[in-house]
Structures are given as C-alpha cells and as structure tokens.
Amino acid sequence: MTNTKFGQFGGQYIPEVLMNEIVNLEKAYEYYKKDEKFNKELDELSKKYAGRPSLLYFAKNMTEDLGGAKIYLKREDLNHTGSHKINNVLGQALLAKYMGKKRIIAETGAGQHGVATATAAALLGLECEIFMGLEDTVRQALNVYRMELLGAKVHAVTFGTQTLKDAVNEAMAEWVRRTDDTLYVLGSVMGPHPFPTIVRDFQSIISKEAREQILEETGKLPSVVMACVGGGSNAMGMFYHFINDKDVKLIGCEAAGHGINTEKHAATITKGSVGIFHGMKSIFCQDKHGQIAPVYSISAGLDYPGIGPEHAYLHSIGRAQYVSVTDVEAVEAFEYLSKTEGIIPAIESAHAVAYAKKIAPTMRKDEIMIICLSGRGDKDVAAIAKYRGRIVNE
C-alpha cells in the first residue's frame, strides 16, 4: 500500500465495510494512472469535451485599478459545466467505467460538483445519484434542476445541518449500502485515502497549465498563487505544480462568513483544530468535545467544516498560507470583477478575488499574481441580488 498520509494528516478513518472497496479503488487508481489507454482517453475528454487547456487571462483593468502586481486569472470558469469540478469528475467517472462500475454517486454543496458528476455520467452512460443538503437544494435550486435534466437523481439530505457536510455523510452511507456496482465520486481533496490524492492529481492540471502558460507569456514565475478553499480541490490543483517553486507564495482563501469572531463562519484553518472526521485526520471546525460545528458561508461551496489533509499539511509546514474573507468582502469582489473585467465569478472564487484586492496594491508592479477563478457566477446571480435586496425571478 502507498503512503496514506501527508505528514500526520490524511489516513483512512472509515468503517470496515468500506475498507475493501477503498483498497480496490486504490489498486485500480494506481494501475490506471499509468495506463496509456486510460490517460489518452482522459486527455481527449479534457480537450475535446471540457475545453482544456483553460485560458490564463491577464486582468489588465484590475491590475491597473489596484496599481500593484500583475494579476492573471486562471479561467476554470470557462470549462464545460462552468467550474474546475469537471477536471476531477471526468477522471473519476472514467475510472469508474474502467473499474466496471455502472453507477456513480456524489455529494454536492453549491451544486457544481453534482452538475459536473451528472454531466460525466450522462456522457459515459453511467447511472448517477447526487446527495445535497436540503438547505443547499433551496439556495441552488437551478442546479438541482440542471442535474435532473442531465438524468441524475437528486436526494435532498434532511439530517443535521442540511448542508455539504451532511451531503458527504449521506453519500458515504449510500456507498456503505451499495459498493458492488457503485463508485463514490468525491468532489474535493478530502475523505479517506486515496481520494485526496486522486482528486489532487486530476485537479493538478490547473497548475500544470498555469505554470507553463505564465512562463511562456512572461518568462517568469508568479510571486503569489491564490485560490479559494472549502474542501480545497481547486486550491490544491492550483498549488500543486508550484509547491516545489519555493519562492512562489501559496495562499488559500477561506470563508469567514459573518466574521471569524462570530459563530457564523467556515474558516477551518483560521479557527479550527486537529480532528478526525470524514475518513481523514485534518483540521476541522469543532467544539471542545469533538462535535463537528455547524459552519456558515454565503457560498454553499465553501460551507464545509473541514479541509483536505494536504492543505492541513502544507499549512503545518508553513508552505501555504491560509487567510479568511468575509461574505461582505466576497460579495464586493463578485461585483468588482463583474464591473472591472466583465467576468462574473462564482461566489466561491470571489473570495480569492477579494483577497487579491487587498494584497495586490502592496506588491511591486513587476510581480505576478495568479488567481484561480474556479467557477462562473451564473448560479449565484439570484442569491447576490437577494443579498443586495433585489428579488430576481430565476
């Protein structure tokens, strides 16, 4: 077996009933990740279906307005289905197919991962069931319909806080009930090994491209690479190929919700502590008794009480820095990027844009910053309008 941990973080803290299947998955992944046919097919899907490589866009207006570092946006919002989630999903759904599975299941928060999974299932002829917190099915009703349109069955999860955490619980429980023909397509760099590694590998295409693109365009590496962090898949993808470039600062932006001094936030690294949950040892928002805390963010995609174990590790060794961004700042950044660049970002990605607004002016003009624009904001327009006091008919 390969190493299951990143430092002290990660591992396989899961029920015995899942161990056999997890071992199978690990074996299959180790095999197919080196398999020529698998990689060729995935590469073709990425290019001809998902639209890769994604653009590295120089945000000229934003750069001039902020008056500091040159700002580049890695445009994952331009991928098919509108976010970085498709990178991972195509990989895992294809893996499911190669493993002989007929059915894939997934959790979703904002609905992006659910939509991407339903999309891949439709394309590859797999059955698909999505688990989504009841509260999120209301916040992201359009995405629910989108998934159904794509042929998936959506289950609203009514247990607990009815958000992403509970959707993961229920998807895991469903996998416990039915493993034979089913693969759980986990949406982030979290859960038991090998998921954090699988998802990171499939998402690392983001930094692989971005690193090549920035070198080609500017001849040098960025000073800062930034992304929003919930579970942390777009951030891990954005960081990965820069980890060995010691001078590139890696910054993850967590959701501070109403503020980190309130109880309404999802700032895991800023406010959380080490724990064991959802199959992994990592950092979680929890009370002193080890009960997982209800978390909050305006962004359903960042509304998660934990973080992927590799992030916890990068944080523990000081390689990556994690900051927090409030709802107010994120909404302002959402509007700012729309007006400045004509790009409506996902409210998740807007958290990274917000922090860029803070630090870009403090950087030299010859420095470069890359922000992962993980998704597009169409899904958030109605919610932001409501936040601003306007009721928009979806």
Next chain:
Amino acid sequence: MNNLIDKNSLIAFIMAGDPDLETTKNCILSMEKAGADLIELGIPFSDPIAESSVIQSANLRALKSETYLSKIFEVIKEIRAVSNIPIIFHSYVNPIFNYGYEQFFEKCKETKVSGIVSPDLPLEEKNEIKEYADKNGINIISIVVPAPKERIERIAKEATGFIYFIPSISSTGVLGDDANELNLIVETIKNVTDTPVAVGFGINTPAQAEYFSKKADGIILGNGVVKIIEKNGKLSAEPVYNYVKEMKTAIIK
C-alpha cells in the same frame, strides 16, 4: 487481555445520554438484571455516518442533553458502585481524540470499561490508539464484515476481547439470511483465533436471537433497545428489561 464474552452471550447497545444519563444508568442496571452479559455504551457524535437512522437519531438526542465524555465517566462510576457488568464503549474517534487518548484510556481503566469499538477506526488506523489502549489493558474490539479471507484472518489474528461481526449490510437494517456466508466467515475466524465472536446488525426478534446465537458466541442488539428508549423516554427501564429478558431467554433456550 481476556475474552470479554462466553457462549450464549447477549450484548446490548445503548446510547449514553438518550434522552439523559439518568435513564441510561437505569436501563443499564435493568439490562443487567434481565441477563445482558455486556453493555455496548455509545458515546454520541454529531455525524454518526455509519449508523442506522434509529441510532443516528439517538446520537442527536444524546447531544441535545449535552452528554459529553466527562459526564459519561461520572455515570459509569455511579454504576460501578452497584454493578460490575462488563461495559465497552462504542465511539467515533473524534470525541476521544479531543478528550485526549491518554486521559480517555486511563479513565476507562479507572471505571472498569473493558474495551472500545470504533466505527471509523479500521485495522489500518488501529495504531492511532493502540499504544494508549494497551498501556491500560483496554481491548480494541475489531469489526469484521464480509471481505476477502486474508483480510478477515488478518483482523481476527490481532483481535482481543471479542470480534464484532456484522454479517451483511442493507439499508433497511434487516439482516439478509445468507447462512452459508455467515458460517464460512465464523469458521474462518475460528480457524485463526480463540477470541470469541459476536454477531450484530439487524437482530430484532427472539427467533433471530436464537438463530444467531447458535452461529456464534454472542449476539449484539443494536437498534432494539434504542427503539424502546425512543418510544418510552425516561420511562424505559422496565420495557427495556422485558425486551432484553425475552431475547436472553431465546438465546439460552
């Protein structure tokens, strides 16, 4: 470490603090009187992913009454003043991790809790707590499910106290009756260890109890007691006594 059960044993699960710890104490004592041989005492967790909905709800009720480990140990002390019934904990790792492994296992020893079974601590992560458990002589109860023979053997060889065997999984919590598979797995276990085997998951009726007690050394009542408490609340001691008595009678028939 010693075997925790003999032949014809009845193990009963109860969630600590559902609906309050006073009820838990009364029910444990009445289960002892009714013939229960070992109590599997649940420590509540906010996200009990591997449980039936019946037990998930019990977790939430227990958390609502603010049942935390320090209080649970207090109540076990009270029980110990009048009873020596063997008790093991059933807990997700996180509440114990946050309480502190060292302190947790010392407290187990002090209150004569003889083991722990954890739904999210497979063989691969046993080292998370092994050092502390061993130091205090507390059994880490191993769970076995239908799996490749080598895996079952590997788990069984290391097992102490008893082996917690969950024969088949279904969403309804009703046991499939694949007797062949059941016999085969028990045989696999028995071939490599003298540690006794208890069968759990979905045993609800006296007929099931009688059937499964012939297949293994003990049976585990999972949902049964919890359902009675869900219905009767603080007045559960008597109906729990009747239920456990009925099941125990079926076993020793």
